[in-house]
Each structure stands twice: as C-alpha cells, then as structure tokens.
C-alpha cells in the first residue's frame with residue numbers, strides 16, 4: 001500500500017487535501033502530523049483510517065524518520081523560516097526505505113515569490129505571471145524574493161527526490177479541515193474592516209490578485225498524487241506529458257482566476273459585510289498600506305497619535321503589503337494537465353465564509 005505523509009493536514013489547505021485523499025483513494029495509507037494529542041484525536045475521529053504522528057516542525061528526527069518510510073510527502077504547512085524542517089523532510093525522502101522509484105515531495109509555497117516589494121500599494125500591475133511562459137524565471141529568482149530560499153531548498157533535492165511546488169495567491173472558501181475551516185486571511189480582514197468601520201482598498205485598489213477555492217486547490221494536489229501513485233504502482237500510462245511533472249522546474253501556480261482587482265473585490269464584499277452585520281454601510285474607504293498595517297496590529301484600539309508604524313518586516317506590514325500588491329498568477333501547467341476549477345463565483349463563496357467566520361468567533365468566545 002503506498003504511504004502518504006501529510007504535514008499541515010489540520011490546516012485550511014491541508015485539511016482539504018486530507019479530506020479528498022482519504023475520501024477518494026482507499027488504496028493509500030495516510031499519516032498526518034498533528035501538533036498535539038487533542039488535534040490528533042480530532043483527525044482520527046473524522047478519518048479513522050488516518051494514523052497521526054504527534055509533533056511539530058521542531059520535531060526534526062520524527063519528521064525525518066516518518067518521511068523515510070513514506071512514498072509521498074505533502075507539506076501544506078508554512079515554509080518561510082522553516083528551512084531545517086524542510087531539510088529533514090528531504091533527508092528522510094532521500095534515504096527512503098525500500099522501493100525502486102524515487103519518493104515524492106509536494107511542497108506548498110506562495111505567489112508572494114513574484115511580489116514586487118518596492119511597489120507602492122494599490123497600483124495597477126501589467127504582468128500576469130504564467131508558470132509555463134515564466135518558468136525559467138520562477139525557478140531562478142534571487143534569494144531576496146519571498147519564498148525563494150525554501151523553494152530552492154525543495155527544488156535542489158530533485159536529483160534524489162521527485163519534487164513539485166504548488167504556489168497559490170489567494171486561497172478562499174470553506175475547507176473540511178478539522179482545525180482551520182476558514183481562510184487564513186480572515187482574522188486580519190475582519191480586524192481591519194471593524195477598525196475602519198467599512199470595507200477598504202489601498203489607494204484606488206487598482207492592484208489585482210489571483211484566486212482559487214480551497215477545494216479546487218486540493219484537486220491540484222490530487223493531479224500530482226495520482227501521477228505519483230501510478231508510477232509507484234507501475235500503472236502510469238502517461239507516455240508524453242506536456243512537460244516533466246516533477247523535478248527542478250516543477251513549479252505550479254494555483255489560481256482559478258488570475259486577475260481579481262482589489263477595488264472590485266472590496267466593492268463586492270461591502271454589501272456582504274453589511275448584510276451579515278459587520279459594517280453598517282456599503283462604503284469602500286481608500287486607505288494607505290501603513291494605515292492597514294496599523295489596524296492589522298491594533299484593530300479597533302488603533303490610536304493614530306500613539307501607535308508607531310509596524311516595522312517593515314513585521315507580519316502586519318506583510319499582510320498590508322499583500323492587500324496592496326499585484327499577485328496575478330496563471331495556472332497554465334495544471335490546466336495543461338486537465339485540471340479545471342469548479343468554483344468561480346468568489347462572492348458566493350464569501351457569502352458563506354463571512355457568516356461562518358462570525359459563528360466561529362462566537363464559538364471561540366473571541367467577541
């Protein structure tokens with residue numbers, strides 16, 4: 001039985017992958033990393049055939065040993081600054097026990113790789129990055145590019161491991177995840193909307209991002225998992241794929257739509273925020289990146305006179321910059337492999353996400 005080990009399987013993205021994998025591939029043995037026994041129990045309660053390995057990214061030996069026994073490893077947890085964890089994954093996969101075929105590593109990165117960190121917020125960006133046309137550039141970015149250090153670490157394992165990177169821009173929708181059913185971006189969005197008392201955009205919101213529903217994103221992993229399973233079981237009949245699915249150039253963007261202008265995004269969100277009682281008008285305020293960063297940090301308690309601007313390398317500035325940046329990415333590789341998105345109406349999606357987030361806040365006693 002082929003063995004798949006998933007890291008980040010309790011997350012928004014990882015939970016959608018786990019759900020699809022367990023539900024549709026009974027021939028696969030699945031292991032999942034869980035940070036504690038309680039989280040492990042939740043995973044097993046929902047998926048009795050999943051075996052949990054309890055540990056975190058600092059459990060290097062555990063991760064290496066588990067990867068050594070796996071045929072396919074998926075990382076759907078964070079990447080940046082976790083070089084040591086990813087090195088442990090690669091070491092384990094390189095030294096896999098048994099099997100004539102190289103093992104597989106599907107890693108989650110992010111489209112921030114192509115973000116121009118100097119770009120002023122809210123301006124229009126002309127370029128749509130394409131993972132076929134721009135492949136050479138994507139796999140040879142300077143180390144200063146966000147995600148590049150860990151992307152390089154993964155891709156450079158290609159001689160010994162079948163590697164592939166999946167790189168999303170904005171991921172939305174409700175996930176079947178046991179731990180994080182709602183998008184990672186929701187807490188900061190709600191904090192800012194409540195602090196501004198309205199929807200907002202940076203400058204004129206002329207910047208744009210690619211977007212994908214988390215369930216469509218999970219189906220991209222399945223394209224790669226199925227190819228790996230077919231090779232591992234000697235049943236792969238794909239003689240001539242349009243490009244090598246694995247290896248040092250296997251960089252896949254994840255988006256269903258490559259260009260969602262922030263102005264349109266927030267104009268669409270405003271009535272939904274009003275409908276669900278988060279704000280009392282449909283106004284979309286024009287604000288600056290620094291104002292957003294301060295609200296991400298201080299929320300409704302923001303005091304314009306007292307609060308220092310968050311440092312440029314802080315999480316708050318990173319989020320604010322993302323809201324004003326251009327992250328237009330096209331998933332040409334996945335489409336060439338036959339993947340098509342099923343979810344295209346992101347406002348319909350947000351009409352589910354917003355009340356679900358409010359409900360979750362109530363459950364968690366956050367408000």
Ligand SMILES: NC(=O)c1ccc[n+]([C@@H]2O[C@H](COP(=O)([O-])OP(=O)(O)OC[C@H]3O[C@@H](n4cnc5c(N)ncnc54)[C@H](OP(=O)(O)O)[C@@H]3O)[C@@H](O)[C@H]2O)c1
Pocket residue numbers: 007008009010011012013014034035039055056057058076077078079080108109110111168169170171172179180183184185
């Ligand atoms: N979502 C997006 O829009 C987006 C866009 C670009 C890139 N990405 C990349 O995709 C990754 C996953 O995104 P997501 O939205 O699924 O995030 P998420 O919902 O926060 O899930 C993160 C997962 O990683 C696990 N994790 C975090 N830190 C860990 C640690 N130190 N040790 C062990 N496990 C740890 C979490 O475990 P717990 O359940 O225990 O917290 C959870 O399973 C992001 O970190 C980012 O690198 C996401």
